[in-house]
Amino acid sequence: xxxxxxxxxxxxxxxxxxxxxxxxxxxxxxxxxxxxxxxxxxxxxxxxxxxxxxxxxxxxxxxxxxxxxxxxxxxxxxxxxxxxxxxxxxxxxxxxxxxxxxxxxxxxxxxxxxxxxxxxxxxxxxxxxxxxxxxxxxxxxxxxxxxxxxxxxxxxxxxxxxxxxxxxxxxxxxxxxxxxxxxxxxxxxxxxxxxxxxxxxxxxxxxxxxxxxxxxxxxxxxxxxxxxxxxxxxxxxxxxxxxxxxxxxxxxxxxxxxxxxxxxxxxxxxxxxxxxxxxxxxxxxxxxxxxxxxxxxxxxxxxxxxxxxxxxxxxxxxxxxxxxxxxxxxxxx
Numbered sequence: 001x002x003x004x005x006x007x008x009x010x011x012x013x014x015x016x017x018x019x020x021x022x023x024x025x026x027x028x029x030x031x032x033x034x035x036x037x038x039x040x041x042x043x044x045x046x047x048x049x050x051x052x053x054x055x056x057x058x059x060x061x062x063x064x065x066x067x068x069x070x071x072x073x074x075x076x077x078x079x080x081x082x083x084x085x086x087x088x089x090x091x092x093x094x095x096x097x098x099x100x101x102x103x104x105x106x107x108x109x110x111x112x113x114x115x116x117x118x119x120x121x122x123x124x125x126x127x128x129x130x131x132x133x134x135x136x137x138x139x140x141x142x143x144x145x146x147x148x149x150x151x152x153x154x155x156x157x158x159x160x161x162x163x164x165x166x167x168x169x170x171x172x173x174x175x176x177x178x179x180x181x182x183x184x185x186x187x188x189x190x191x192x193x194x195x196x197x198x199x200x201x202x203x204x205x206x207x208x209x210x211x212x213x214x215x216x217x218x219x220x221x222x223x224x225x226x227x228x229x230x231x232x233x234x235x236x237x238x239x240x241x242x243x244x245x246x247x248x249x250x251x252x253x254x255x256x257x258x259x260x261x262x263x264x265x266x267x268x269x270x271x272x273x274x275x276x277x278x279x280x281x282x283x284x285x286x287x288x289x290x291x292x293x294x295x296x297x298x299x300x301x302x303x304x305x306x307x308x309x310x311x312x313x314x315x316x317x318x319x320x321x322x323x324x325x326x327x328x329x330x331x332x333x
Contacts, residue, residue: 036096036274040071043099043264046085046106048078048196051168052215052300056132056262057101059294063285064278074101078195081171081332082106083117090119094269096278100125102265105172108317112325113171113332121318126270127310129279130263131286132300135233136177137219138248139212141204142229149232149251152211156187163189165211166200171332174213176324177234177258183328184253204228215260216242216299234258241299261303263310275307 041064045057054076061072077085086106092098100106107121119125138149146152156163167175170193182188192209194200197218204212205227212219216233220241223230232248233239236257248256264282266275285291286302295302 036277037068037070039097040073041097041099042073042075043101044085044089045074045076045101046078046082046103047076047169048198049076050218051197052134052217052260052298053101053103053262055217055298056295056300059291059298060101060131060264060282060285063288063291064281067281067284068277081110081114081169083110083114083119086110086121087118089265090124090267092267094126094267094271096266096270096274098267099128099278100265101131102263103173104260104317104321105169107263107265107314108321109171109173109176111318112321113330122311122315124268125265125314126268126275127307127314128264128266128275129282129307130261130303130305130310130313131282132295132302133259133261134216134300135235135239136174136258136260137214137216137223137233137245138177138181138231139204139214139219139223139228140231141207141210142226143207144210144229146231147229149246149248149253152231153185153187153252156189157185160188161190163211164192164209165189165213166192166194166204166209167213168194168197168200168215168218173258173260174215176321176330178213179328179330180258180324181248181253181256184256201228220297220299239299240301241296261313262300263303279304279307 043057043061045054047053057074061074064072077088082103082105086100086102089098089100110117111121140146140152146155165178167178189211197214200212201222203209222228230245232246232251234248236249238247283304286304292302
């Protein structure tokens, strides 16, 4: 076969090179030719291991690993009520390889409580989907002589400040659940903040504190074993996994409502195609009976909504918690 003239080879080489410069992200040279994901993905959990956020993240990470063919690895980055982990994701490359398991705390309450928050909950993230929702739960030491929320509130009113209550982090959703309850009932208990659910539950069982506010999933095991006693859930309706447990509202505090959520977010600017790919994988995951059973056993309910729905929820939560902070006057210790 005759060889191609030199000047023609040069022309084609330059033309192909120019085309390469115009190809979109994910279709080019080297690793960019490989479809997403082509390497392991980190899901940063901005709280310690063992809590509800960690539980939800590990369930969905396993499913994403199986569906998308690459490891999705949970990376716990606790501190500052979730702000350290959330900030790390906000500052990461928007390539889909660093995700956040955000919460109503990291993307709602922090905006109301932390004046110098190192990220903007609305502008610095690309919401993917809420993975699961859950109530918070009011629990007490099993030896405390109360069997209902009404009895607990009566005890708190009888001796203001004597009861100690623990929460999983200062400014977190459980903490704010307690502050809102006290504001609405005129009660006062002494707050003891912890760095995660595990140490708080340990002290509750030991009697170091008498009352706890927690996400339901991380307390479920101790509730079922009888190590702690559950009094009420914070959602407006009874939770399917605990149908005998009344709500705070029906326990004598009308209009009280706090709901927790756990959702995947990427840094702002992440390509829409990557966001859609992850969201679709979560939808498939939560339709599996086995995954639904895992969430139910943990006290959570799968969601898997659309990115735009999740974005509206974050914006609404930021405004809602600002109003709660103004009403209660709560400040971080």
